[in-house]
Amino acid sequence: MNVKQELYNQCIQFIENRFQTIKKAISEIQESLTSETKSSAGDKHETGRAMLQLEREKAGNQLAEIQKIKEILSKVDVSKTSKSIGLGSVVYTSKANYFIAISAGVLKVQEDSFYAISSNTPIGQLLLGKTIGDVVKFRDKQFKVESVL
Numbered sequence: 001m002n003v004k005q006e007l008y009n010q011c012i013q014f015i016e017n018r019f020q021t022i023k024k025a026i027s028e029i030q031e032s033l034t035s036e037t038k039s040s041a042g043d044k045h046e047t048g049r050a051m052l053q054l055e056r057e058k059a060g061n062q063l064a065e066i067q068k069i070k071e072i073l074s075k076v077d078v079s080k081t082s083k084s085i086g087l088g089s090v091v092y093t094s095k096a097n098y099f100i101a102i103s104a105g106v107l108k109v110q111e112d113s114f115y116a117i118s119s120n121t122p123i124g125q126l127l128l129g130k131t132i133g134d135v136v137k138f139r140d141k142q143f144k145v146e147s148v149l
Helices: 003-039 043-074 122-127
Strands: 090-093 097-101 105-109 112-118 135-138 141-148
Touching: 003 043, 003 090, 003 097, 003 105, 003 112, 097 122, 112 122, 122 135
Parallel strands: 097 112
Antiparallel strands: 090 097, 090 141, 105 112, 135 141
């Protein structure tokens, strides 16, 4: 089984789940706005509508963020391997394993755990461009790059 492909698939699933959650929230806000219009009047009504509008705006921003993340993920080429760490690299170190793609938490493939991280994160920035044998220092801890897929 291809570890990189499996991690990529899990990232796709992670994004899809977030996307569905946000879409559901938007439709619930839309329903609330519709029923809010029918039910009440006065200051309470205006406050309720304003709160719902803010919620809808927040959900819209989250949706835009998901689109950006999807775009980054679409640039990951799981068939490509490189000696130096870049977007799409699976990195084994003496401390932890990483998948440089998007921030999606801890992903498991068989018995191994991987931190799915964005290349914009502090640790991602430190790992970019490194190769096997390089030592990275992060938060007073040192670890060595053991393998790059």
